[in-house]
Ligand code: FES
């Protein structure tokens with residue numbers, strides 16, 4: 001966005017954030033800072049083996065250790081039959097294993113809890129955990145999705161009779177939203193003027209790696225059991241604790257205090273949380289658990305991990321005619337809260353911005369003996385976007401076309417909105433031409449293509465590649481009826497309430513609880529505009545089920561597009577009540593009352609009352625209409641009718657050293673259409689952070705398992721999050737075609753950068769090497785992988801690096817391409 | 826048990842601690858200085874960064890007893906007389922934080938960086954804070970914050986601190 005004159009409304013103003021005052025001074029309250037008197041500390045004894053029978057557990061030495069109050073297995077706690085919930089049975093016959101609080105009998109992934117130690121201090125609990133003797137009889141690990149589906153494969157859960165969790169199919173022909181893909185493929189095969197192109201892409205396994213490790217404190221004293229948790233979903237956690245353990249919902253209070261990032265990684269209902277509840281009830285003392293980083297990387301849910309087989313058909317003139325998508329998605333050992341549905345969220349995004357007449361999506365979810373997977377920033381949509389944007393590049397190469405031209409030929413033109421896609425979603429607004437033109441101009445697309453030609457012609461050691469991603473996503477999860485049709489175990493509404501305090505200040509309660517997104521600031525801006533009160537007079541309350549009793553929390557870029565609109569609806573009700581009271585006090589007809597910028601005036605007169613005066617009058621309640629309660633307070637629940645569809649054009653200039661394989665991101669330009677922007681400063685921050693995570697998938701990160709099923713890079717030494725030195729500054733800007741699906745015209749921005757950037761980077765890396773014969777480099781595109789791809793394309797042999805020799809510099813997933821020698825950062 | 830006498834954020838403390846207790850545990854668990862946080866167990870993330878005798882250190886890689894006789898400054902003691910440190914102000918103005926978890930460490934590292942290099946260019950900032958990980962911001966606004974703080978801290982500087990940072994695209 002170009003900086004223009006400050007808007008007169010709050011909407012669009014680059015306000016600095018309210019929440020910063022406490023965060024920059026250390027006046028914070030993350031869960032681990034909460035330690036009620038008498039708190040006991042829990043440490044989880046985890047299996048080091050992926051798949052094994054537990055033959056014995058000897059607790060005696062640990063029980064005798066200093067400070068220890070007890071060592072417990074599932075049997076000791078009487079929770080062997082308890083299973084953690086999966087809220088998304090994607091098919092009626094989905095296979096769903098019990099996900100226990102602690103393993104009994106068999107462990108199913110390395111990192112699974114087998115026992116817990118409770119002690120007076122965290123250090124004592126940890127020390128004693130080392131003394132718990134557990135004997136295992138190893139079983140065959142199940143690691144490879146395709147092998148897991150083959151006949152005779154070792155079964156992760158033998159009682160299910162298969163490693164297949166479910167297969168979910170969407171076929172536009174059968175659904176009546178488009179044609180048949182089988183016919184499209186058959187027609188293309190028979191037509192000399194058409195082509196059929198198949199590619200396999202791999203979405204490696206990632207770790208969300210929020211900076212605040214997960215933590216919870218459960219205090220059983222008092223009438224309600226209070227749970228503080230580092231969670232994105234306090235409301236869901238409360239309901240699910242009831243479902244899981246039977247504690248009556250009204251006897252539970254869940255508080256998400258300051259939460260240090262989530263990115264989907266904190267939407268679970270955790271075994272550790274449930275164990276703390278069970279232990280607190282049993283011991284009648286507060287019980288606390290805070291994981292170490294290594295535990296977090298090992299046992300907190302992972303993301304992505306798909307094999308994508310994509311078939312695209314097109315006319316030789318470039319018009320796409322069909323897309324067939326076959327996915328294998330690794331669930332890990334158990335099903336997370338929404339794990340099986342994550343790949344399904346991508347089903348509707350493979351057609352992206354293009355006018356495919358036919359699409360079929362088939363996804364088979366597979367159990368393995370690895371950490372379970374669930375939502376990670378974008379959840380299903382980055383995977384879809386990667387596949388479509390990669391194959392559009394491949395198609396362009398096959399047809400000898402400029403990749404942007406080919407996209408243009410196939411995308412929905414701006415005058416065609418609203419547009420109902422091949423999967424039946426209606427994109428309300430968008431303008432791909434506008435975003436693309438602006439991005440290409442900023443990037444100097446033509447100039448960089450010239451430079452690329454020159455470098456190729458010169459045979460430069462460092463080659464230039466241009467990566468494109470013209471993405472869209474569906475935001476604002478979600479219309480409850482749509483979720484219902486997908487068998488999701490909840491709705492998608494959000495709740496808000498507004499309290500007009502006697503002194504004229506405003507308390508706003510939202511069910512959408514933040515963990516870094518800046519809700520307190522953005523929502524205050526919305527309320528200030530709606531009610532005509534000063535920004536500073538608005539207080540946003542959230543994240544405590546006793547303060548904000550109703551809500552569905554924060555994920556899926558829904559806070560603004562759903563939670564923000566709930567606030568607008570509540571404000572409308574406050575205004576309606578205030579109008580009635582104003583009419584009464586001003587002795588005028590309600591129809592003659594006008595509301596503008598916080599003032600209720602009688603039309604054509606200078607008589608009026610400020611909203612603050614009316615709040616006070618309602619509080620005093622000395623004089624108010626008969627048919628009204630003495631209150632301006634209001635609440636609303638908003639259920640969206642449609643998703644919103646942000647989009648954007650992202651361009652990456654990649655430099656690849658053809659001798660060492662080293663990849664460098666030289667420039668990154670993106671123009672995002674996120675509809676109306678409440679706060680450009682916050683929106684830009686969301687884009688930056690999203691880009692960093694998407695780029696990290698392309699270049700740096702991968703959770704690597706060895707052939708025994710052990711996570712080999714489970715610390716921050718070797719699961720290398722990008723540091724400041726690994727990334728450049730991004731050139732991000734926005735354009736806007738306001739959404740018509742909601743009254744603010746907003747679309748959502750939390751996941752955009754992550755969804756868009758990964759294919760832009762990989763397309764750029766491959767574009768730099770195309771002329772050398774390279775057609776694919778798996779993610780992350782480390783120096784070693786790139787170097788190997790060049791050698792292979794040139795017909796030179798390379799030596800295999802065994803997966804279990806992983807270490808920084810051994811050259812697997814997490815090697816830092818900027819640091820190929822593998823020094824520890 | 827070992828004795829540690831230490832000044833933290835201007836207050837003197839004398840405590841018996843286990844020899845193995847880390848400085849960060851001492852700060853959080855004994856002194857209630859929970860503004861300093863823990864993000865890892867391998868000294869990689871920098872979330873726990875404080876100043877020990879004026880130098881930034883990762884307080885998870887220092888034993889409490891090693892701080893005996895030393896002066897420790899944490900994020901909680903950085904503002905003076907209710908006046909935020911320029912680096913704190915700059916982080917707010919440039920949106921250099923989102924969830925805030927890395928922020929105490931980031932700010933303490935940045936203060937130290939600017940002590941050594943009062944006018945760092947972008948690369949110097951990026952390399953200077955390499956030991957502090959942030960998962961939220963993509964670092965761009967952190968870099969902007971540090972550079973803005975550098976401007977504010979220049980002798981005789983009169984950088985307006987009220988106006989929000991420019992949001993224009995690019996560097
Ligand atoms: S806690 Fe990560 S470096 Fe100290």
Ligand code: FES
Pocket residue numbers: 211260261516921922923924925926927928958959960961962
């Ligand atoms: S602001 Fe969240 S980790 Fe940096």
